[in-house]
Amino acid sequence: MNDFVDLVARQLAADLRGVPAATRRRFSDEGRAARCHNIEDLRVMAKRSVPQPIFDYVDGAAWGEVTRRRNRDGFERFELLPRMLVDVSKLELATTALGREIALPIIGAPTGTTGLTHPDGEGAVARAAHSMGTIYTQSALSSLSIEEVSAMAPGPKWFQLYVMTDRGVAYDMLQRAAAHGYEALVLTVDVAVAGVRERDVRNRFSIPPRLTLRAAAQGLVRPRWARNFIARPRLTTGNTTSPRVPAGGGAVAHAEWVNRQFDPSVTWDDLATFREHWGGPLLIKGIMRPDDAVRAVEHGVEGIIVSNHGGRQLDHTRSTIEALPAIAEAVGGRAELYLDGGIRRGTDIITALALGARAVLIGRPMVYGLGAAGEAGVRRAFELLHGELATALALAGYPRISDLGPEMIHLVR
Template identity: 45%
Template sequence: MKLKHCYNIDDFRRLARKKLPAPLFHYIDGGADDERTLQHNTTSFDRYNLVPNVLVDISNINLETTILGQKIDWPVFLSPTGMSRLFHHDGERAVASAACKSGTLYTLSTLSSINLEDIGGHTNGPKMFQIYIHRDRGLTLEFIERSRAAGYDALCLTVDMPVAGNRERDLRTGMTMPPNMSLESIISFACHPEWTLNYLFHTKFGLENVRHRISKGSANASSVIDYVNEQFDTSITWDDAEKVIAAWGGPFAIKGITSAKDALHAINIGATAVIISNHGGRQLDSAPAPFDCLQEIVETVDGRAEIILDGGIRRGTHVLKALALGANACMIGRPYLYGLAAGGEKGVIRVLSLLRQEIERNMALIGCTDISELDHSFLNTW
C-alpha cells in the first residue's frame, strides 16, 4: 500500500503497522489495561447523528477559528506525543512542518526527541509547548523560560499522568525509549530493514529537552513506565499548576480534564483553555470518553475558557459532532503519528488534508457554512 492509496485514518494505521517494527507500532496504537477507554473514545461519537439542513448556499465554507490566541485555518490541531523520531527519522520536525503547512497549531511534548529550541526555529507556524512536571522542579521554570525565548505562543500542562498507565502491549513487546535491540524484538526489527537502517544511520536521540539534567531514561534505554514513575513528581497539586500559569503569564491550557469540577478548578487558577482528554486511553482504563464529558463541561464552563476535545477523533464527522456540542476545537494524536510512520512529513500532510477535506465536505452535506454556527440543532440521538 502506498500513501496515495490511503483514503482515511484507518488506512494510515494499516500502513504504519507494515512500516514499523512491532514494539513501535504497538507503542503508538495501544492503550491501558483492556483498552476499553481507547475503544470508547471513538465509539462514543456514534451516539449522535448529524442532521442536514438542505437547500443552503454552501459555496463558501469557513473553517477558521482562534484558539489560545492563535488563528488556525481549521478547527483541529496536533496533540503532544513523545519521541516522534522513533516512528520516522525526521520526527517532530516533519510533524511541525506539516502542521504549519496545513495552517494549524503544533504541540511539542516535554518528552520530544528533538529539542524545543530546534522546533521553535524550524517553522513560523503557531506552537505550544507541553509540560510534564518532573521531580527535578527546576526543570519546570527552565521550560517556561526556554519556551519564551524560543517563541512558543502557548503552554500546556498535562495532568492525567501522576503515574504511568499500565500498557500491557509495551510490556509484551519490551518497548523501551530509545529502542533496545532485545532478543524478543530483534526479529521484528530485522523484518523492517528500512526502519532499522534509518534508525542506525541517523543521529542518535533521546529525550532531548531533559537529557542535560536527567541521564537515566533520557540518554539510556528505559521503559516509558519506569521513566515516568522515576522522574515525574507525584506530589503536584492545583497550587503548583497555578504557579506555572502565573510564571508563564500567557495563553495556557490544562490537558487531561474529564470532570466539570476540575474544569472549574482550571478556570479558577487562570487557565485559558481546558483540554478534555484521557491521554488517548493510555492512562486510566474506564476513564470516560472525552466526547461523553463534553456537554456537562461546556455548560459548566459557560464561555469562561476555551474547550478543546482530545481523543478518539478519526473522522471529520467526529469533529463536527464535538463542535456542535460546544467544543471550540479538537486535537489529534495517533492519526498524525500513523501518517508520520507511513511517510514522514508527506504522510502527516496527507492525514491532515484528508481530515480537513472530510470536515469541509461534511459541512457542505449538513448545510452549514461556518463552524461558529454548529450547534445542537445539527444533532439527534439514535
C-alpha cells in the same frame, strides 16, 4: 555502520535511476501517502512499516483498552441532523485558538518520543501541521529538543509539560520554550503515575528500546524504517538534556530519570507556581469532569483540553465526546474548550464542535501518518480530515463552523 547504510542508499539510488518515474513515485513517501484514503488506511500502512513494538506503543492504550475503544464508539452515540437548501458554495473552516488564526479546527496533540517512528519525529509533524495552517503542540518528552523543532518548523507552536518532580528542569524548559516563541503552555494533569500499557509490557518495550535479537529481527523486516533509524537513531528525549539531569549514565539512566519525573503529589495549588514561570496563556489537558473544569476556570486558565490521554492513562473512563456536553455547560464560555481522543473522521470534528469544542486535537492520526510515509504521511492525515470536514459541512448544510451548535446533534440511547 553509517558507511554501510550510505553504500546501500547510494546503490539503491543508482538502481532506481533505471526505474520508471511512475514506479519511483509509487514508492516515494508522497506516493504512499496518496494511496491512503482515510486515517485507518494510514494506520494499516504504519503497522506494516514500523516494527511491531513501536507500532504498539503508538496504537496501544492502558489495561483492557476500554477507554480507547469508547473514545471511538462514543461518536456513534451522536447523530447529525443535516439541514437542506442552504447555500454551501463558500465554506468557512478557519477559527482562532487563543487569539491565533488557524486555517482549520484541528491542532496537533503532543506525542512523546515520536522520533522512534521516524527520525524527523516532531520536526516533521510540526512542519506538516504548519503547512496546513495550524498549530503543533510539542511534548516535553519529545525526541527532538525545543531548539531542534524550532529550527525545523518555525510556525506556531504550543509547549506541553508534565508537572515534573524536578521543578528546576521543568522551569528551565519553560524558559527555553518562551525564548523560542512557543505561544501557550499546555499542562497535562492526567499523569500522576504512568499508565500501564500491556502491549508495551508484553513487547518489553522500553525507551530507549533494548537491542535484543527479536528487536533486530523486527527492524530487518521493516527496511524503510530500519534504514532511517540506523542512520539517525533517536533514542532519548531531546528536552531533558539539562545540567540538572544526571549526566554520563547513557540512554538507560536517562530514561530511568525521565520515568521518575511524574509527580504523584501535584494538586491545584501547584498551578499558581507554573503561572509564575510562564507569562503566556495556559491550557490544562486531561480534564474529564465538569467540577474539575470549573476549578480550572477559577484558577484562571485560558483553555481546557477535554482529554483522557487517548485511553493511555486511566482505563474505563468515559469517552471524551460524551464527557464534553456537561463540561461545556459548566464552563459556559469562560475558557476556550478543546477536545481530543478518537478523532478519525470529519464528522467526529463536526460533533465535537457542535457540542462546544473550539477545535480538536489529534494524536495517533499524525503518528500513523509519520510511520506510513514520513512528513508526507502526516500532511495526508491533516488533509484527509480537512477534506472530510469540508464535505461533511456542505452535506450537513452548515457552511461555517461557527454556526455549529447542539441543535444539529441528536443523542441516541
